[in-house]
Amino acid sequence: MRDLAGGFGYLLAGQRWVFRHGRWLGFGLLPGLVSLVLYTGALIGLGYGADDLTAWATPFADGWSAPWLGLFRGFLTGLVFCLGLFLAVITFTAVTLLIGQPFYESLSEQVDRTEGGAVPESGLSLGRELWISARDSLKVLGRVALYGILLFALGFIPVVGQTVVPAIGFCVSGYFLTEELTAVALQRRRTELAERLVLLRSRRMLVLGFGVPLVLAFLVPLVAVFLMPGAVAGATLMARELLGEDDTADEAAAGPDAEGADGARPQQFEPQPQQSQPPAGGGFGPPPRM
Incomplete structure (x- = not known):
């Protein structure tokens, strides 16, 4: 439960970060708006064509009597649209990140800069970064499609x-x-997809606490656009924790005397002021006893 709350906390922290740095909020909105237009058109088309698709895919039901034909195909039409919406939620981020790669990378670097510690740079050209991002997104999409097909089949239960x-x-x-x-x-940070998945699996509850509320919010198209910059900022903050960079930064800030050789924080002793006899008949306070 603590990790679930922690993941949601990173989501809120990312939104707070972009609102404190308003220039970066506006900077990150443009890619989301472009993606919104593309996906809105695709979902409208799916909404108009889903019933034709299910009718084409189920010719065996043409001779069914009412109301079973309508109920069966209506149920399948709903499942098709839900599957399309499911894929849209997943791919929206990938496409938006691909469109806005330079924008979001600069935003992520700025988050690292304001939070202290190193500001890693990949050292790759923009074209190479776009290629790696597209390749990894296709791999992730393949995994999502497998889960989607399985869940689509289980939806009949x-x-x-x-x-x-x-x-x-x-x-x-x-x-x-x-x-x-x-x-x-x-x-x-030159972390490959396989390594990233291992990192996320090690903190599943943290990941779900961040991702599930964001998925629910992304079901509202305009909300998805406005949350994207903060989502990138929050994900950067969470990535720092997954890699242990925040702890390293804290230790570095504390200095070399922050911990002893055995890893324990040494005790701090403050010198005690020496007690001195106040001068007789002078100074502040009561006179000394005779």
Whole structure:
């Protein structure tokens, strides 16, 4: 539970950071607006065509009597749209980060700079960074698609498919959404996708506490756009904890005397002032006893 709260705390901390640095909030909005236009058009098209798609995919049900045909295909149409929405939530971040790679990398560097410690740079060209980001995003998308197909199939199970499966879907979405966001900071540290996944698995509850509320918020398109800069900032803060950089920065700031040889913090002794007899008949306070 502490890690869940901690993940949500990083999400809030990222939003606070961008609102304290208003220039970076405006800086990070443009890629999200471009992605919003693209995804809105795609989802509108899916909404109009999902019923035709399910009718094409289920020709065996053409001869079914009412109301079973309508209920069956209506249920499938809903599942198709939910699957499309599920994929849109996951890929929205990847596409937005790809479009806004220079914007979000600069934002992440600024977060590192304001929080103290090193400000890592990948040293790669922009083209190389875009290629690595696109390649890793496709790998993540492949994993998400496998989970999506599995959850889509489980959605046919009565009751479970309408309760447990959507909850699992949000957790899967939140996990991989967090991976995409932390990748901005971790790629600058030359951390490969496999290593990033190991880091995230080591703190699953922290990751879900960050990602699941963000997925729920991203279901509202305009909210997704305005939360993206803060989400990148919060993911950078969380990446620093995952790598232990905050602890290192704290120890460095404390100086070499902060810890002893055995790792324990040494005791600090303050010299005690010497007691002196006040002069007789003078100074402040009561006169000395005779």
